[in-house]
Amino acid sequence: MNKQTLFKSLQQQGVTRRGFMKYCTALTSLMALPPSMIPIVANALETAKRPSVIWLSFQECTGCTESLTRSHSPTVEGLIFDHISLDYHHTLQAASGDAAEHAREQAMKDNYGKYLVVVDGSIPLADPGYSTIAGISNLDMLNETVAGAAAVIAVGTCSAYGGLPHAAPNPTGAVSVSSLITDKPVINVPGCPPIPTVISGVLAHYLTFGSIPELDELGRPKVFYGQSIHDRCYRRPFYDKGLFAETFDDEGAKKGWCLYRLGCKGPMTYNACATLKWNQQTSWPVESGHGCLGCSEPNFWDAGSFYKALSIPDGDYAKAAGYAVAAGVALGAAAGFVNQKTKSAAVSQHSTVSVDDFAVNKDKK
Amino acid sequence: MEMFSNANDFLLWVRGDAFNIALTILIIGVFIRVMEIFLLGRKNDFSEPRGTEWGPGLKNIVTRSVADNGTFKRAPFVVVVGYIWHICFFIVLLFFVPHIELINAMLGIKWPGLASQFVDAATVVAMVALLAMLWHRLTHPVLKFLSTYEDYLVWFVTFLPLLTGYIAFHRMIAPYPMALGLHILSVEILMVVFPFTKLMHAITLFIARWYTGAMMGRKGIES
Numbered sequence: 001m002n003k004q005t006l007f008k009s010l011q012q013q014g015v016t017r018r019g020f021m022k023y024c025t026a027l028t029s030l031m032a033l034p035p036s037m038i039p040i041v042a043n044a045l046e047t048a049k050r051p052s053v054i055w056l057s058f059q060e061c062t063g064c065t066e067s068l069t070r071s072h073s074p075t076v077e078g079l080i081f082d083h084i085s086l087d088y089h090h091t092l093q094a095a096s097g098d099a100a101e102h103a104r105e106q107a108m109k110d111n112y113g114k115y116l117v118v119v120d121g122s123i124p125l126a127d128p129g130y131s132t133i134a135g136i137s138n139l140d141m142l143n144e145t146v147a148g149a150a151a152v153i154a155v156g157t158c159s160a161y162g163g164l165p166h167a168a169p170n171p172t173g174a175v176s177v178s179s180l181i182t183d184k185p186v187i188n189v190p191g192c193p194p195i196p197t198v199i200s201g202v203l204a205h206y207l208t209f210g211s212i213p214e215l216d217e218l219g220r221p222k223v224f225y226g227q228s229i230h231d232r233c234y235r236r237p238f239y240d241k242g243l244f245a246e247t248f249d250d251e252g253a254k255k256g257w258c259l260y261r262l263g264c265k266g267p268m269t270y271n272a273c274a275t276l277k278w279n280q281q282t283s284w285p286v287e288s289g290h291g292c293l294g295c296s297e298p299n300f301w302d303a304g305s306f307y308k309a310l311s312i313p314d315g316d317y318a319k320a321a322g323y324a325v326a327a328g329v330a331l332g333a334a335a336g337f338v339n340q341k342t343k344s345a346a347v348s349q350h351s352t353v354s355v356d357d358f359a360v361n362k363d364k365k
Numbered sequence: 366m367e368m369f370s371n372a373n374d375f376l377l378w379v380r381g382d383a384f385n386i387a388l389t390i391l392i393i394g395v396f397i398r399v400m401e402i403f404l405l406g407r408k409n410d411f412s413e414p415r416g417t418e419w420g421p422g423l424k425n426i427v428t429r430s431v432a433d434n435g436t437f438k439r440a441p442f443v444v445v446v447g448y449i450w451h452i453c454f455f456i457v458l459l460f461f462v463p464h465i466e467l468i469n470a471m472l473g474i475k476w477p478g479l480a481s482q483f484v485d486a487a488t489v490v491a492m493v494a495l496l497a498m499l500w501h502r503l504t505h506p507v508l509k510f511l512s513t514y515e516d517y518l519v520w521f522v523t524f525l526p527l528l529t530g531y532i533a534f535h536r537m538i539a540p541y542p543m544a545l546g547l548h549i550l551s552v553e554i555l556m557v558v559f560p561f562t563k564l565m566h567a568i569t570l571f572i573a574r575w576y577t578g579a580m581m582g583r584k585g586i587e588s
Contacts, residue, residue: 216540217371217372217540218371218540228536230541239462240480240481241480241481242462242479242481244478260463260466261462261466267541267545268376268542270540297373298370298371298373298374299373300373302377303373303377308470309463309467309470310463310545311463311464311466311467312466312470313380313381313384313385313388313467314381314384315380315382315384317384317385317388317471320385320388321389321392323389324388324389324390324391324392324396325392325396327389327393328394328400329396331393331396331397332398332399332401332404333400335397335400335404336401336403336404336405339401339404339405340404340405343405
């Protein structure tokens, strides 16, 4: 690890003490810690050494890296990211070929047991040939790199849950990192892409506490994925009042009403978009008039139409209903036929009682 | 749950295959029950009609919704709580916007919904009414004697969607896809049980009331 501390590195890039403290305060509140923790967070970040990070890109679109690096102006989040010793990243590193692979091997050797591995993209298991780097299959590179890692951060829905490559019919046999790595802590930071603040926030948490944050059952840090979009949505009051946009350009849409009817997946999606927003807190999908796609949830590509309300069945129910009506009519007719048969059989077998029948009994007496 | 790797998979299953299965059983069951009733038929009535059938039949469907005085005097609790339950149930079923979306997607008809807090309150009242009904059934000696396994099953599968819906709306089970999935699954259980129990009254009451009204109409009796 590099000797320079985070605060020194930030100072060199023009971040004031005040700016740094503001960031620490925001981060502390973001991580749902009490205000008394602010100095501790600040102190930890001030003195944190540069951790070595190896970033592996597998079956991905580089959107996650873009999310983190394409800020219009440098942010503290971005600078935190700059601060880490990013020893290997296909897209960002200058080196290529053998030199690049050598950098990865060197970083692993120098920081064995201490470095962080960030993975974006899914891993193909159907045929390793679908995605290779320097002739090494994604699976081999992952296993080899993770062997000496302190923890693995799966950035983006592809590496966290398989994402787009995993979508039906999943031709490459794509799987998530957590389905392969079971002997190291794996932190899922899903999103397509994830919010930059969340990516840097997870790194900051690791720098502050030296441990991984508390995770939910899908491996996501609860501090960022603990609440649903729906619960924190500024359009929520319209949902409660029963005011909904029904098309993307009707009166309701213009008035900013709830987008549930247009297929918003906010109720089932756990992410921080509604509070952290995007592009330096400018806006976020729902604010710009489009429902949430649920991109931080597993299998969101296969979870039905983006424009179908959550309460609507997803299967081909019209076909099922059609067959059911046909079968129902046939079985109903059959049941009616059997019932009539039973009825007419009962009528024909009905024996009448005559006076003579009683006479027999009389004789017996 | 071994079958599903996470709550989202469970939700997808209840919204997909499970719904199709439940819908198929519901439709087939209802068709069998209704066609059995109609195909059984009635003997020809050769008497000269003194009045019409259709008008009095349709009128009877509406007028029988009001309990007659004798019934009310004998069982005021059942009548009042029964009304409260049915009204609240229909508010929840027909005026909660996600439900309207479901109906719109399947039948292509829609209407304005109610504020969700109002629907929420109706859910609570409906649940309390159902619990009161159960208490009444368990404490009334005659009713308890007459009650069968089916009565308790019907109560349970009716109560479950309300309870799971309330839990899902208030997000009392995390994650939400699990809560919503359980709610939809409970409705699917109701759909499967519906045609084979006395829940069928929701459909057969129209046939029964119409028939009573029509018979009386034919005989010239004012209903």
